[in-house]
Amino acid sequence: MTTDARKARVTGASSTIPATGSIQSALANAAAGVSLRQVTKKYGPVTAVETITLDIPAGYYCCLLGPSGCGKTTVLRMIAGHEEITSGDVFIGDRRVNDIPAAKRNTSMMFQSYALFPHMTVWQNIEFGLEMQKISDTERKARVGEMLELVGLSHLSNRKSSQLSGGQQQRIALARALVTRPQVLMLDEPLSALDENLRVQMRTELRRIQKQFGMTFVQVTHHTEEAFSLSDMVVVMSHGRLDQVATPSQMFKAPASQFVAKFMGDNNIFQGKVRHCIPEPASDVDVIELEVDGIGSLYSQGYAVPLGSTAACSVRPDLIRIEAIGAGSGQPNHRVNHVTARIVSIEMTGYVTRITLMEEKTGKDLLCKVRTTDWEADPYSEGQVVSLRWSEGDCVFLPH
Amino acid sequence: MQISSKDLRPYLLVAPQTLTFLFALVLPIMAIVIISFWDFNGFTSVPGFTFNNYLGIFSSPVYLKTYLNTFKFAFLVWLVCVLISYPVAYYLAFRIKSSKWQTIWFLICTVPFLTSNIIRMISWIPFLGREGLINKALIGLHLTNQPVEMFLFSDFSVVLAMVHLYALFMVAPIFNSMMRIDRALISAAEDLGASSFNIQKRIIMPLAAPGVAIGTIFVVTLVMGEFATMRLMSGGKASSVGYLIKNQIDSLQYPMAAANAVVLLAITLLIVFGILRIVDIRKQI
Numbered sequence: 001m002t003t004d005a006r007k008a009r010v011t012g013a014s015s016t017i018p019a020t021g022s023i024q025s026a027l028a029n030a031a032a033g034v035s036l037r038q039v040t041k042k043y044g045p046v047t048a049v050e051t052i053t054l055d056i057p058a059g060y061y062c063c064l065l066g067p068s069g070c071g072k073t074t075v076l077r078m079i080a081g082h083e084e085i086t087s088g089d090v091f092i093g094d095r096r097v098n099d100i101p102a103a104k105r106n107t108s109m110m111f112q113s114y115a116l117f118p119h120m121t122v123w124q125n126i127e128f129g130l131e132m133q134k135i136s137d138t139e140r141k142a143r144v145g146e147m148l149e150l151v152g153l154s155h156l157s158n159r160k161s162s163q164l165s166g167g168q169q170q171r172i173a174l175a176r177a178l179v180t181r182p183q184v185l186m187l188d189e190p191l192s193a194l195d196e197n198l199r200v201q202m203r204t205e206l207r208r209i210q211k212q213f214g215m216t217f218v219q220v221t222h223h224t225e226e227a228f229s230l231s232d233m234v235v236v237m238s239h240g241r242l243d244q245v246a247t248p249s250q251m252f253k254a255p256a257s258q259f260v261a262k263f264m265g266d267n268n269i270f271q272g273k274v275r276h277c278i279p280e281p282a283s284d285v286d287v288i289e290l291e292v293d294g295i296g297s298l299y300s301q302g303y304a305v306p307l308g309s310t311a312a313c314s315v316r317p318d319l320i321r322i323e324a325i326g327a328g329s330g331q332p333n334h335r336v337n338h339v340t341a342r343i344v345s346i347e348m349t350g351y352v353t354r355i356t357l358m359e360e361k362t363g364k365d366l367l368c369k370v371r372t373t374d375w376e377a378d379p380y381s382e383g384q385v386v387s388l389r390w391s392e393g394d395c396v397f398l399p400h
Numbered sequence: 401m402q403i404s405s406k407d408l409r410p411y412l413l414v415a416p417q418t419l420t421f422l423f424a425l426v427l428p429i430m431a432i433v434i435i436s437f438w439d440f441n442g443f444t445s446v447p448g449f450t451f452n453n454y455l456g457i458f459s460s461p462v463y464l465k466t467y468l469n470t471f472k473f474a475f476l477v478w479l480v481c482v483l484i485s486y487p488v489a490y491y492l493a494f495r496i497k498s499s500k501w502q503t504i505w506f507l508i509c510t511v512p513f514l515t516s517n518i519i520r521m522i523s524w525i526p527f528l529g530r531e532g533l534i535n536k537a538l539i540g541l542h543l544t545n546q547p548v549e550m551f552l553f554s555d556f557s558v559v560l561a562m563v564h565l566y567a568l569f570m571v572a573p574i575f576n577s578m579m580r581i582d583r584a585l586i587s588a589a590e591d592l593g594a595s596s597f598n599i600q601k602r603i604i605m606p607l608a609a610p611g612v613a614i615g616t617i618f619v620v621t622l623v624m625g626e627f628a629t630m631r632l633m634s635g636g637k638a639s640s641v642g643y644l645i646k647n648q649i650d651s652l653q654y655p656m657a658a659a660n661a662v663v664l665l666a667i668t669l670l671i672v673f674g675i676l677r678i679v680d681i682r683k684q685i
Contacts, residue, residue, distance in 0.1 A: 080591065081591075082587055082590070082591070101590075102587075102590050102591050103590055103591065103592070103593040103594070103595075104593075107591075108591060108592075109587070109588070109591045111584045111587065111588055112584070113582060113584050115582060115584035115585050115587065115588035117585060117588075117589075117602075117603060118585075118607070119606045119607055128589070128592055128594070128602070129592035129593055132589075132592055132593035132594045132595075132598060133593055176592070180592065180593070
């Protein structure tokens with residue numbers, strides 16, 4: 001972590017809340033799960049979301065991750081009720097909400113631009129939802145005050161939203177969304193408008209508030225790191241379909257498809273034909289031998305697929321060992337993957353050094369990441385041809 | 401000290417606007433103000449310094465009535481313009497989703513404004529008159545036996561013609577304000593449980609208010625100075641300050657006309673400052 005980021009974390013933590021009892025229990029009791037059953041969304045002839053089935057348990061922080069246009073925002077808007085559902089069902093808790101308008105779904109949404117009402121003060125912004133619910137004056141006052149305290153901005157209650165910084169606006173937007181005690185909070189790219197330091201700080205704060213109240217958060221993002229750092233559950237989408245639903249650590253270790261592996265960034269992906277499936281008696285996965293054009297056999301772990309089918313395997317850049325040519329010859333285990341490559345560039349980025357290489361026979365680009373201290377202990381130079389090795393256990397088989 | 405041509409450059413750059421303002425705005429107004437204190441001897445203006453013109457304006461019931469009449473029309477025309485323009489602007493800005501169609505519909509709104517004011521005004525006469533289209537239709541439908549007189553040469557026809565002339569000056573700024581409203585605000589309000597009535601009242605109206613203010617300034621200043629429409633559509637029955645000033649100029653009573661112009665200008669400016677105090681229009685420009 002850089003010094004700035006560390007400072008940001010400390011500041012974030014220092015605004016910890018005097019957790020008032022009523023709000024704590026009200027929010028925790030409100031939390032509900034979300035279920036999508038075969039949900040489809042069509043815009044005329046274009047299918048934006050195709051028969052998605054997804055369960056988000058109550059109290060989970062779920063991130064919908066994917067490139068722009070993958071349908072993630074549409075899913076969020078369908079849950080919130082800002083978008084009609086073409087077919088399928090959406091449940092919040094055990095209530096089917098297809099025909100219930102956004103206002104009555106007990107969800108709240110935090111918008112990408114925050115959508116604070118520019119003509120109202122901070123206090124009026126937060127109070128708005130309570131006024132619409134016709135909640136009494138005294139209770140409104142108490143709840144708005146409580147929320148302002150929660151986000152640590154009580155002193156700004158008379159400001160107009162245009163007089164606030166990005167981070168303050170974001171907190172007010174959060175307070176406004178939470179004050180109605182929603183069962184589910186939707187967040188549409190909530191951090192994308194902030195600069196890097198503030199993003200890390202607000203990320204921590206969002207996660208802290210979510211955990212503290214045990215609420216259900218559903219967030220849309222195109223930022224892998226953000227999704228991984230925040231969520232209990234990551235949902236990767238592409239072309240209106242779900243690619244993978246997993247915990248961040250599962251997804252990091254074992255992406256389910258080439259798309260997910262690519263989207264996480266930096267993974268080295270090799271495409272080829274399945275030649276052998278070797279059952280491993282000791283584990284529930286098989287070792288799969290993939291014939292890659294120009295490179296030869298690569299071994300990875302996965303589940304059996306028909307021989308001869310086109311597939312791929314992926315290896316994380318931090319799991320590849322760089323060795324001098326000939327150093328590892330005479331390997332006892334013939335299943336260790338091995339390619340020869342030339343170092344194209346070396347970038348020291350801080351804790352990690354990124355080494356870009358080009359495979360000697362096919363010209364394929366490869367990436368390695370080595371801890372800077374390790375690299376400096378055993379460096380190679382640009383232009384040098386080296387041997388890259390990784391075990392089949394570190395290599396994930398991707399059937400599609 | 402020597403002045404080089406370099407030092408003069410900024411002055412040369414601002415000279416055109418300064419001179420235009422000076423000769424087209426400041427000097428004429430100063431001339432009017434000065435002449436408003438001159439005397440009139442029955443035949444010609446006599447240079448001097450007298451408050452008689454102003455005293456005449458403020459003490460005469462005829463002037464008072466004319467001023468009140470002008471205010472009445474300014475208010476009526478403003479009210480009808482707002483009532484018509486707000487829904488039109490709202491429809492253009494929020495109900496028409498494609499920006500192409502927004503542009504097309506807005507251009508259609510401006511089409512009547514491509515013809516001359518006078519022609520647009522006169523074209524109401526065959527429509528509203530005793531033998532006009534409306535009366536013929538009403539008689540034909542047996543809704544009335546004899547022509548209805550109130551359509552033409554009445555307050556009604558004056559307001560109708562003025563609204564027709566000036567409504568676009570209200571539609572355009574309101575539309576402009578509404579187009580600046582972030583659509584996410586509407587979604588956010590819906591999300592927080594606001595009904596469409598509350599969204600209109602609490603979100604759209606306050607945010608469109610600067611547009612209404614700008615439109616109000618346009619319409620009020622235009623109607624306050626009106627004389628042609630007033631003369632033509634009221635058949636000479638109603639009078640306005642503008643019409644009064646024109647008559648005084650025709651009879652060479654320049655000091656009186658100038659004094660009326662100064663009073664009218666002062667009142668209009670007061671209204672504009674009043675509006676600017678209530679609504680902050682700076683962000684709209």
